Amino acid sequence: MTENLANLGIILISAVLVNNFVLVKFLGLCPFMGVSRRLETATGMALATTFVLTLSSIASYLVHEYLLEPFGLGYLRTIAFILVIAVVVQFTEMIVRKTSPLLYRVLGIFLPLITTNCAVLGVALLNTQQQNSLVESAVFGFGAAAGFSLVMILFGAMRERLAAADVPVAFRGAPIAFITAGFMALAFMGFIGLIK
Amino acid sequence: MLSAVLVIALLALAFGLLLGFAAVKFRVEGDPVVERIDALLPQTQCGQCGFPGCRPYAEAIANNEADINQCPPGGEDGMRALAELLDRDPKPIGAEFGEEKTKMLAIIDEETCIGCTLCIQACPVDAILGAAKQMHTVIESECTGCELCIAPCPVDCIAMVPPRTTVESWKWPEPETFHSLNEREAHG
Amino acid sequence: MNGSNYSSIISNGFWTNNPGLVQLLGLCPLLAVSGTLVNGLGLGLATTFVVLFSNLAVSAMRKFVPAEIRIPVFVLIIASLVTTVELVMNAYFHELYRVLGIFIPLIVTNCMIIGRAEAFASKQSLPRAAADGLAMGLGFTAVLIVLGGLREIIGRGTLLDGAQMMFGPEAASWRIELLGADYPGFLLAVLPPGAFFGLGLLIALKNDIDRRFAARVAVAVATKQVPAA
Amino acid sequence: MAEMRSRPGGPPLHRFPGGLELPDNKAMATTTAIRTAPLPRELVVPLAQHIGDAAKSIAKIGQRVLRGEVIAQPEDAISVPVHSPTSGIVTAIEDRLIPHPSGLTARCVVIEPDGKDDAVEPQPLRDWKNAAPVEIRDHIRAAGIVGLGGAAFPTWVKLDARAPIERLILNGAECEPYISCDDMLMRERANDIVSGALIMLHALQAERCQLAIEDNKPEAEAALRDALATVDDERLELITVPSVYPEGGERQLIQVLTGQEVPHDGLPLDIGVICHNVATAAAVHRAAIHGETLISRVVTVTGRGVTQPANVEARIGTSFHDLIEFCGGYAEDVARLIMGGPMMGFAVSSDDIPLIKATNCILAGSATEAVPARVTLPCIRCGECAQVCPATLLPQTLYAFTRARDFEKVQAYDVFDCIECGCCDLVCPSQIPLVSHFRFAKTEIRGKEMERSKADLARQRFEFRQSRLQREADAQEGKRRRKQETLEKLKSSDSKKNEIQAALERARKKKEKQ
Amino acid sequence: MTAIRNALLGGALLATFAIAGVAMVAFTWKNTAPQITENQRHVLTSRLHEIIPPEAHDNDLLDDAITVQDSERLDTTAPVTVYRAYKNGAPVAALFTSVAPDGYSGPIYLLVGIHADGRIAGVRVLSHKETPGLGDPIEIERSDWITGFDGKALGKPALEQWDVKRYGGVFDQFTGATITPRAVVRAVKNTLIYFEQHRDEIFARQ
Amino acid sequence: MKFETSPAPHLKPPNTVGAVMRQVLYALVPATLAYVWFFGWGIVIQIIIATAFALAAETAMLLARDKPVRPFITDCSAIVTAVLLAWALPPTAPWWLAAIGVVFAIVFAKHLYGGLGYNLFNPAMAGYVVLLISFPQEMTQWLAPEMLVDGEHRMSFWQTLVTIFTGDFSSSVNVDAVTSATPLDYLRTQLANNRTILEIRQHPLFGDFGGKGWEWIANFLVLGGMWMMYKRVVRWQIPAGVLLGLGGMAFLFYALDPGSHASPGFHIFSGAAIFCAFFIATDPVSAATTEKGRFLYALGIGIFIYVIRTWGGYPGGVAFAVLLMNMAAPLIDHYTKPRTYGHARP
């Protein structure tokens, strides 16, 4: 394995900033909108997702590489990946619950939601599409999760500030959250070109 | 085709085993969420939410069987606290459950009271004192204002009155401006 | 929400409980593929197909799946359906398939689908479940079409661009230059921020309509009550 | 902690964060000496004049009381008795309007003076130098002395040094504009203050006493210096501090003099300091040496809304109206009547309210002076408020969370550390009534806590009742079963059939009765 | 004990569904796979056919591809695929997947078609990241600027005129954007030069 | 006697929002004059157009939202937004550009959030970015400093007006010389062509520190900034933070490789860096609000300006950097709450 460190750095920056999963690639939006009303919950969700995303990125790489490809079953990848993700989520939940009740209190309620976070499946699919290696898959998964966490936490803090704003009635709640996300996407366009 | 079926079946089998096992092994005992919800309810025990008391309502919320906007005594503030705890969108108290009223206290007109004890049986928090055939009184500090004692009284001697504002219990009002969040529909 | 009659199932899907505007589920495809009307329509129909059949399947087997493995079973059903759709689109609508890309397999994680399976189909009879699936799917599609249409008009000044991808080569001429050929295009609408702004505005519009309607109803009720009192 | 400019030769001073330099407007009321107000036709003495439960009236309607006679006894530990300000007849004990921001009424003793001003036998504390501290405290308590600096906290409690006290600070800062009662008192009765300081030092067993005075009161400073020279006690020290509002705030003054902060959840005595107002010291002197109780005080009657501003010594219970009349009546354009200073005082809706122990100033403001025509705009987050906050709070954030009704956050941002000085309010370009919002938040949070504890009580009682009902039902059920069993047994023996019948009858009757 | 039984039962049921689902998918796959492969090929060839019409050649372009590498001339270290068109065994044209590395926001991937006689048959942009609204007129969908290459050859115009007008060349620049068109022009020129130098190798069939 | 009551304090507040905003406008006057000197009348026309549309949009939104119009118009915040946005536009840009930008700024970035004080994002910069990504062509046509065009070709007020409203450059002006890249733009594109800084600086676009003309305007902007600091409209944290962040990054890379990185002085004195440091980043509403937070916020802006200028696709960088840090401001505030009096030191 001769992974070029610079290459991995580019994958990371690309996934976190330039091609941010939420704001540019449009993945993982449901939790982004759904559990970001408070900074605390947003942070919890971000942490849980980071863990699961990285792990399932690796796991689905392994399944794809060693189970599907050898048998020429690439077309089954969606089914296989979703199973993998469900297992990883369940597994994480079990481990966390067993080892650290404290952590479970923080992350517990978010874990089941992650299965239907399409960023997780998205990473797995993109890994196969981009033919990433194992290490690349891991870095890509982590980068995607870090990008997700970054905007999620910023968004959570912003929404707390929004709670005091005199937003026009029709825009209260979801609409202004979308508008805000729009501005975030606008700001993230500044990163275009950072990666050639 | 066979290999496809085999591979996925293998995966699924492992998955199913794990889940079935987890479902039994790691069943959650007791639900701390219910406690936390219950702690936010006003404990008026009035049943306006459609459940026999606050705790049943708390359980219903926890099980997704009831919405968070069904408790008028808790009012806007209570609903907000629930929304925050459960990370749901706040919504106004449903009109069908009654309106948020200022808190009232029951007083018994001691002249008229015939000492029938019916109100004592109705009061969910034992806030009424008195024995059969004697005059009854409401313990002001313990009455939750649930109004459950009103209906049973055969001589209609119980009335709800707003608690007196004294210099001690007086609260500073919130200054109003034209950009106050006039419609207190929570958002964020 | 127990959907006692069909009209309420339908109004749920299209308006009161619309997956895109109210439940806020399936947001990713909603934003990602609503660059043009045709893209939106394509993914909307694919999603409708999946939710319809998953509802049917779930409703059909609701009696004999134990609670513990309900979710995994649903997920399996949905994943199989989605893969089927994916293969079919790849074979027969190849260009559209390429445009929609990763968002076709991602229908699997559209929470709306599993949500309907959980909340509705697993408790209701077959025809009801079918109606619900159709209503929800089409409601979702409607939002996709409106958002896609708006973004296409504002962003490029056209409508129905790329119709040939769905309706065959002769549909290429369906493309309408709404704002004239030399409309420079307001790029914001087609770029990612435009998607967020667009959906935000749509939801606000819906809220506003609801509010006005509610206000009108309240007034009507009030005036009706006056003579009675 | 940054050092503040201090007089050459004086001890190093420190800075407290924030604060404002305000035009002091004190001169109007300091041109004449302290005037003594005549006895009014009626005195209204509220029973609650300070924190804690109201005192319980022991006077009877129609009773004649003497000056200095106790008319109400404290019920609460942190409380003091109330004395009759003059001799006369108690005409009523009823709810009257009192000076309170709520504009509500509270229980008062109404006395009609008989003009004789007969006093009870004065009981000075002879030989206080050899008295035990506890004796002095009890004496001060009996004299009804509370802090005259604004909060009217019972002075004897603060003299109860539960920890060793290093220094006593006498607060003569009087930092708020317009108010000059302490200034005049220091000019005219410096000896009383110094004497009071010595008594307090003894009561506290403290090492030294610092008299702090702002540098805008040179006459008072000179008078105090003379008084200090006469006693020549090296434990007493006069310190001039620069004039910055709200330096007179206890915690701010302590920080200026010691460089230390009073812990937010503690008291000054936790860092070995006790702070008293200079007027309080004078009152202690009068109680100990002359045996007088606290029945009058010096109050500044000022503002452009009153014709002849002055400092007036008046009996507690004199109405604001009488005091204003004594000072020449209202000017044409009077628009506000304020108890306290322009920063911390509250506007009252009527002048038919009595002077209380805490009233240091009656400000009759003209329209141009005291009616801020605020156009409140939204907060623009400029941060000016945070710059001037002496408690280093973030008023803009507190305000935002108060608006959002997020009281949890409001508390997390330390709203209870706000001393309500009004600095933030004044500098805010959006002219937001910040202090009012914080007061609202504070009472709202306290109210919620009360509701919460009430709800907890209700929950306990509800659960108790549920379990009681359950127990009763169980007992009933048990009884029924036992009865059933005996019944079965009895069924077999014919001989007791009648008995059974009778028993069943009885049971039925009993049930009907219930 | 029941735990294990439940787990087994669950697993079995799940496996059943899995088998059913996968069977459905596999069945679909069987029936669509040929069509899908065909589609994928079709996408590629149709791009090539934009430049070399199908009637101009008689070989299968996709099968007749070689890769060449020349980091200096072709501006990329990656191998460049060349599709070759023949009619009746005679070379007709070569299609290069060239790269213009110095676009405004990154490399621009091009398809450069060159007739056997050295004239440009056509150029298309395969992918790029240029600024929308500024650099994107290089796409055929946005403007026909790219067709300006058709028929040009080395020396026609002269080598130093292979540039945008501002720098003394013959090609238009875009308003507010000269970098993008310059990069494309340069890449096309370089491809032409490479083609001239290696014409025989390129058309040689092994 | 009865009295009205009102909450304490009972003194007249010395300050108003309108006064604060007007100080910003005054502070811009000298720099605007310098701008006119170097680049002609365009900026004045742009300011007028933008202000007119801003006031119209503000009024319309206030009416639509049922808010009183007077207090919010007289607070002048809409005018500040308009003027700052106009400053960021190419002086000969078509009129509709200013109109679209400012309407977007007022309607979307400001009033959907509740108007004055509630916006999370800097309205002027939001408007600018929308224009930049939607109309990059119009947004990148900059005039060369007038000094470059010989004296008699200076565009008159009338000519500029015609250009702005019709899009045609008057025939007397040499179009090639008129539309050109800004120094930053030029620097970036030439660096991409592997030219060294030294070579690039030979170009007539460049002055002693930054771009010719630009560096003079920057001086006047500093003057305005000092005025605002004197007036306590802005405090030192933000300008210092921006300049330190940008200068620090530039210094770091300049020290590493002066051949392919411009000097800190160049970075600070060209483009909108100074403008940003004193007028844009200082927008109190969308900035962090704690003292420490403001410094961090500004430092972040400085760093992002450098990153986007150097490696990004948009050479300006300022607007994106500001929006990016606007996003982070609430979080920064959250983590920079000062220690309250009497609380233990953390």
Ligand SMILES: Cc1cc2nc3c(=O)[nH]c(=O)nc-3n(C[C@H](O)[C@H](O)[C@H](O)COP(=O)(O)O)c2cc1C
């Ligand atoms: C509830 C309460 C309890 C207090 N207990 C004591 C005490 O035990 N000892 C003491 O020296 N001061 C005590 N204080 C007095 C305060 O330190 C302070 O001097 C008083 O509140 C007047 O403050 P102010 O006028 O600055 O508001 C207490 C104050 C309050 C509110």
Ligand SMILES: Cc1cc2nc3c(=O)[nH]c(=O)nc-3n(C[C@H](O)[C@H](O)[C@H](O)COP(=O)(O)O)c2cc1C
């Ligand atoms: C903002 C503020 C300003 C104050 N200014 C003064 C003052 O100028 N002089 C004074 O004696 N007390 C002032 N106080 C009250 C003091 O904090 C403190 O309560 C008093 O000095 C304690 O003395 P006492 O108990 O004898 O009244 C102020 C309090 C606050 C909160």
Ligand SMILES: Cc1cc2nc3c(=O)[nH]c(=O)nc-3n(C[C@H](O)[C@H](O)[C@H](O)COP(=O)(O)O)c2cc1C
């Ligand atoms: C935001 C932005 C994006 C740009 N994108 C491109 C681009 O994609 N392609 C391009 O050639 N020039 C682009 N430019 C313009 C270049 O920076 C440069 O100014 C231009 O190519 C020089 O053109 P000129 O010589 O006609 O002035 C862009 C400029 C800006 C400010």
Ligand SMILES: Cc1cc2nc3c(=O)[nH]c(=O)nc-3n(C[C@H](O)[C@H](O)[C@H](O)CO)c2cc1C
């Ligand atoms: C120092 C200062 C800087 C300002 N900068 C901006 C700015 O960059 N953009 C803007 O739209 N408004 C600016 N404003 C005006 C005002 O704060 C802005 O319109 C608010 O964001 C509107 O809520 C500024 C105001 C001040 C006092």
Ligand code: SF4
């Ligand atoms: S309505 Fe509220 S207070 Fe009444 S019982 Fe239900 S939860 Fe309790």
Ligand code: SF4
């Ligand atoms: S006294 Fe009446 S109103 Fe009060 S708690 Fe009991 S039943 Fe409810």
Ligand code: SF4
């Ligand atoms: S001074 Fe007023 S406007 Fe400025 S931050 Fe504080 S509350 Fe907001």
Ligand code: SF4
């Ligand atoms: S009133 Fe409170 S928040 Fe405002 S400056 Fe004074 S202490 Fe700080």
Ligand code: FES
């Ligand atoms: S569709 Fe819900 S997370 Fe993407």
